[in-house]
Amino acid sequence: MATIYEVAALAGVSPATVSRVFNGLTVSEEKQRLVRDAAARLAFTPNKTARRLRKQSSEIIALLIPDIENPFYTALARGVEDRAQESGFSVVLCNTDDNPAKELRYLQIAASEQMAGVILSPASDEVDLGAIVSLGRPVVAVDRTTPYPVDAVKIDNRAAGIAATTALVEAGYRRIACIAGPAGIEMTEDRFLGWRQVAAARGTGVHEGYLRHANFRVDGGHAAMRALLALDTPPDAVVTTNNLMAIGALQALAEAGISPEQFGVAAVGELPFVTMAPAAVASVVQVRLPARYLGRTAATMLLERIAGDTQPLRTVVLRAEVSPPPLPGKDPAL
Amino acid sequence: MATIYEVAALAGVSPATVSRVFNGLTVSEEKQRLVRDAAARLAFTPNKTARRLRKQSSEIIALLIPDIENPFYTALARGVEDRAQESGFSVVLCNTDDNPAKELRYLQIAASEQMAGVILSPASDEVDLGAIVSLGRPVVAVDRTTPYPVDAVKIDNRAAGIAATTALVEAGYRRIACIAGPAGIEMTEDRFLGWRQVAAARGTGVHEGYLRHANFRVDGGHAAMRALLALDTPPDAVVTTNNLMAIGALQALAEAGISPEQFGVAAVGELPFVTMAPAAVASVVQVRLPARYLGRTAATMLLERIAGDTQPLRTVVLRAEVSPPPLPGKDPAL
DNA sequence: GAAGTCTAAGAAATCGATTTCGTCAAGCAT
DNA sequence: ATGCTTGACGAAATCGATTTCTTAGACTTC
Structure with missing residues (x-):
């Protein structure tokens, strides 16, 4: 793994300039080209860990669901994932098994990994979201609710x-x-x-x-x-x-x-x-239940918060419908 | 989030000593107590990002599966997750959608996130595992195979x-x-x-x-x-x-x-x-197919490699059985 | 043409842990 | 008593990016 210093050396510029090029800051055409060429030649990929340490945040969102073997939640996860991907975020899927202890453990990991935010379907009403909320990380509850002051997406x-x-x-x-x-x-x-x-x-x-x-x-x-x-x-x-x-x-x-x-x-x-x-x-x-849409909506709300949206807490309530089965063999996408 | 420096200051020791306490290195009883007390008072959790940057490795393994909505793969994921958890590792689940491009993207993320290893069910034979393998990160193929020289767990x-x-x-x-x-x-x-x-x-x-x-x-x-x-x-x-x-x-x-x-x-x-x-x-x-066991086995192999096992490449072949359905209502666990 | 304003880009600080390197003192052998 | 080993522990370097500062030119403006 090449580092920013090696790229800088090869391009004949300072590491700061390399960083600027990769972050779209003002750099002359000339040096941009030099840096990109050098980076390409070294197959440089920025070290996300270093970047995260410095920026104190990442482009990863945690999704905590109670049962990964339940197709409802996997559909929901797909919704989250698709939306996240559109914004360049990755999703870490965590299976809490309806177990508050596992849930807590994953929340701690999310915090100490500097993840950008959390979407969860709380295993119980007693989950302690206090720690992560007070850390300023956005949290969205999906499908299930929680007494903590967080955004939510649920079904009527x-x-x-x-x-x-x-x-x-x-x-x-x-x-x-x-x-x-x-x-x-x-x-x-x-x-x-x-x-x-x-x-x-x-x-x-x-x-x-x-x-x-x-x-x-x-x-x-x-x-x-x-x-x-x-x-x-x-x-x-x-x-x-x-x-x-x-x-x-x-x-x-x-x-x-x-x-x-x-x-x-x-x-x-x-x-x-x-x-x-x-x-x-x-x-x-x-x-x-619009599982996929539930996930997509939650992801959208979370991404808005991550981007700095500070509007008051929102709870989106979606209505389910008694509907005929979808055409057989067709996946009821989204 | 308290840092190691704040803990050190409160305990009246150096940051190095705090680190040593949390990593089980030789520290006197006396200072251990001081450090632990201070850490508890500050609700200190080590910053994993900093740790990872320094250690160049983490306790996270990536699991790349083709279709998260297929119960076979979720069962497999459970097997991986359970085994990983036993060793204190977390699992990041990535859905590749049978799409080589997505797969490649996740592999790059795994590398730049310093993940400890990768378990994957390749979307195609042409996945480029070369990069991650040459980086020295262990890789295990599960369910599906790949021409690259990696450990594998498959069905006959x-x-x-x-x-x-x-x-x-x-x-x-x-x-x-x-x-x-x-x-x-x-x-x-x-x-x-x-x-x-x-x-x-x-x-x-x-x-x-x-x-x-x-x-x-x-x-x-x-x-x-x-x-x-x-x-x-x-x-x-x-x-x-x-x-x-x-x-x-x-x-x-x-x-x-x-x-x-x-x-x-x-x-x-x-x-x-x-x-x-x-x-x-x-x-x-x-x-x-013993999906869960497939996952568990893959996780075990990966963890062994992570721990430094250097034995020759292994391919474990499991046999499936035509069997009667499980008792209704009972989950055929593991 | 002097003073003021930008802009590009390098030097160096920073994020928070781990780890190397030294130091100092205690313990032991000769 | 001297020299040597050993162990605890602090100082400082390190991981690799980002982000101030700074500085040096280029460009305005009166």
């Missing part, structure tokens, strides 16, 4: 819960259960409040035991669905507050020999990689 | 292709087609060679038009399957060389009203998030 979760449940009611279901995520996460609680509101008003009321808390993963949805089916008066439909728990629920139903055409299933979120028969797919209510 | 792809095709033959299918990935990637070519070998020997021979090249994604598999179904003499079964193309194929079949119980489908790779009826699921041949 209450409306999404209502939409999912309403679709089931309109399909004729009345005994509607809910498989919600862990307590203490506003995102899932809003969705289940939406369910409760509709289930109470237009279903048979909120039956004891029809609300199940589970982890956000497939196995959680599976276990919860089995428990629901084992009730004395089992429900005739279920709402799940995320995509993977719906997969688990569908698996449990399939095992029990029940098709989603008989038993209503609604998911807040999109089912990834469905291969069921078209009729079965169509019978599953999917409240599609 | 030929055997996987043979296993997938053989399972279809044994299920009674004879007109077996193949949906392969883009040409020029050894991984997918070996798999399709396995198919060709078995199809030629035990099927009806390799029919003109039964080999389709597609991108590695769902839409590619979908389009290829439609093309196969539109042939004058359509096949009665298909082998896909990865997981997502199988999803696409199954979707195309479902649209055509064909169940995988009638039309043989075999995938090299595991179908993510299946929700089909158990009988349908069981009829799909899945050659399960």
